Amino acid sequence: MRSPASPIGRLPEWTRSIRVRYTLLYSAVLFGLAALVVVTLYVILSMTLAGEPVTSAGRGLFCNRFTNACIRVAVVNAQQIEQLVNTETLDKLRDFSLKALGMMFVASLAIGWVIAGRVLAPIERITSVARDIQATDLSRRIELGGPEDELRRLADTFDAMLARLDAAFATQRQFLADASHELRNPLAIIRTNLDVAMADPDADPEDLRQALVVVRRASDRMGHLVDDLLALARGQAPTVQFEPVDLGAVVADASDDLVLQAEGREIVLDRTIVPGVVVSGEPDALKRAVANLLENAVRYSPPGSRVRLAVGSERGRAWVAVSDEGPGIPPEDQPRVFDRFWRADKARSRAEGGTGLGLAIVRQIANAHGGEVQLQSRVGVGSTFTMWLPVAAVEGSSRSRVRSGRSASAELHAPADGGAPSAEGSASEESPTVELGPAAEPERGPAPADGAAPEEATAAEDPRAAPPGDR
């Protein structure tokens, strides 16, 4: 029930219907207006036709000339007769008006009821459809026909909202189905290996150890998968407070963890890290995104090849670019690389411990930070992933605070042969020209996968095209 403070709450139950209230309002307004007109007419008329009672001016004899019969009659003023007629007319007018008003009141109630019913019928329909729609079946639509009026727009808005909800639920269902599918495979490995090992009464220790190794491997995979699923789920939650983050420091941090893995595969990790590129974001999430891009590059690079990593900013946007000399991604697959559980090479990715979620997480993190990820790739040449992020509004104090922390390590790990920042601030503007040029050059062909604005793509492809001074 409504709170007693609400005026509606004090009204009796039957007035809660808009139809009743609308009818009453319609009727009252109509009645009021009509009454006003009638009263005004009556008052104006009664003022102009002053009615006074007829007074006798005297008595006289009225004689018939032919019969000589005479009768006594009252003699009155003719003007008074006129007034008498006026008074009676006014009385009649009043009586008729009152009756008409009464009838009109009844009629207006009926008409109001009917009109209100007609106006509210679509709303009734919207309500009943909305009530019928369960969260599990969002395929129904209101589909209100008729003219393009307010109610039609309301119904269309509802339909659009339902379509969005339906799509969101479908995505969620698909995600759950994919996730359970991905979790079932390692689970099947674990269970089957245990079943087979346990069913063998005379298994030798070596067989058992082998089974344990396999189980361990499968459970590691499940662990990675659960971590990545959680990262994705967390990314969908409302973001935590962003803070100013030195992108260079984050990238240096992320790549430190990958150095050993890259060395193990005889891959040269070429880093051009410029300090002073500050974005607003969540350091852990950004680090994860960069680490995922790097892991991907290292995973698909042939031994002895080069993985380039560079950070910079231009025109108010910071970028992190990771390029590899791997097999590349064919154009038809490029739109799908950011999809969950999509793998270029399923068996190989799994053997390397990939969950198929890495790039989906990168895209989600970039989007959550108001940025985006682009892919340029050519089969047989390599791939370059570029994450663009908006640069944080520069506040002197926070910037120096951020920079003081980790930029030392960034410079420490920056390659000695090139790309060492000459001057902070302005160096970040020029950095794309320093390092990314050669890496990006082969990928100039295909358009960016996610349909980014052309000038951005050009900027990433060949920053040398524009002299540093003119921006």
Next chain:
Amino acid sequence: MRVLVVEDEADLADAIARGLRREGYAVDVAYDGDAALDKIAVNAYDVVCLDLNLPGTDGMEVCRRVRAAGGPEPGPRVLMLTARDRTDDRVAGLDEGADDYLVKPFEFDELKARVRALLRRDAGRSGALLRVGDLQLDAARHQARRDGRPLALTPKEFALLRYFMSRPGQVLSQEDLLEHVWDEHADPFTNTVRVTVMTLRRKLADVGEGQPIETVVGRGYRLREEL
């Protein structure tokens, strides 16, 4: 009985193969759809355990081609193994010609039981217990008896006896036996089939009267339905 395990998760495929081999099946493994099709074209499998989600040619396509191949011999029975558990997926799988459907993760005992059930369909029998003459074979318990007396058989001998008992009265050539009881690692030029048949016959003769497995000269062997 020869089984092909098609599964791209090597850890899973190898475990299934190990478990089924211990049951006396001759098991081959294929890690992708194309390899599976190659092996199916060459070898006569009785059952194919087929994962749906395969690199290259996917499981549905493999199943479709196995069914389309036809030929005089009945093709292998197909048991689909998949992590897709929606009813639509099962219906699609069965409609493509799968004989049975098992959702991952499964109990290995269930897999064994389903493979046995598929093999029984060929033999036209209703239970895990095979009976021919005075011979009894319980595939589920892995026991064979003659005249109620247990036979101590090696897994290969057991598999051989089971194959004979699922086709009583039929003449089975050495090649038939090699194809259905041995896996692809068996060397076709050795006399392993002849030796195993010999030891099996000796063990059968040890516990009962007469020899149920007779030699059909020039053609192979036959399990007599009545002694």
